[in-house]
Amino acid sequence: MPAALPANPRRPILPDVLRPGLTLVFCGTAPSRASAAAGAYYANPGNYFWRTLAATGLIPEPLAAGEFRRLPEFGIGLTDLAKRHSGNDDELPADAFDVPALKRRIARHAPRLLAFTSKNAAQAALGHGVDYGAQPEAWGRTQLWVLPSPSGQARRFWDATPWRALTLAMHALPASSNGT
Structure with missing residues (x-):
């Protein structure tokens, strides 16, 4: 397989969608080649991300990747562990993941939930093996979750059950003071 594509060293491939007051932030490993080409998160047509958000009730209406x-209208943000590389997880260079930078972004924006959209992303960020669902540890006040990858390439591991559990947890949170 070809190596992952590096981006401009000063610019991320996809911009973070982060702001203070978000309820939930999704964190992937790195943009896929399709996402990098489209300039949008989870843009591969075989990816379950966007349809799962709507099907589980995380968002009230279907959205396309380009949207x-x-x-943030729905209290949700997006980021990745590898901001300057794209491609499959097995193509990424060993230094692609910047865990300290992710922790700084999460500390700065303080979402109530951070959901890793794959075990690979969670294990890289947490430094140990994980199970799907809510994690016993937190980053400050941010609760951590691990979800099955919505990538079409991970289809054999797909299970929407942890995504539905995340939806229930998100909707069970008390309303925040900023309206999200």
Whole structure:
């Protein structure tokens, strides 16, 4: 397989969709080649991300990948562990993941939930093996979750059950003071 594509060293491939007051932030490993080409998160047509958000009730209406900047309307943000590389997880260089930078972004924006959209992303960020669902540890006040990858390439591991559990947890949170 070809190596992952590096981006401009000063610019991320996809912009973070983060702001203070978000209820939930999704964190992937790195943009896929399709996402990098489209300039949008989870843009591969075989990816379950966007249809799962709507099907589980995380968002009230279906969105297309190109509408990713609308997610804060629903209290949701997006980021990746590898901001300057794209490609499959097995193509990424060993230094692609910047866990300290992710922790700084999460500390700065303080979402109530951070959901890793794959075990690979969670294990890289947490430094140990994980199970799907809510994690016993937190980053400050941010609760951590691990979800099955919505990538079409991970189809054999797909299970929407942890995504539905995340939806229930998100909707069970008390309303925040900023309206999200």
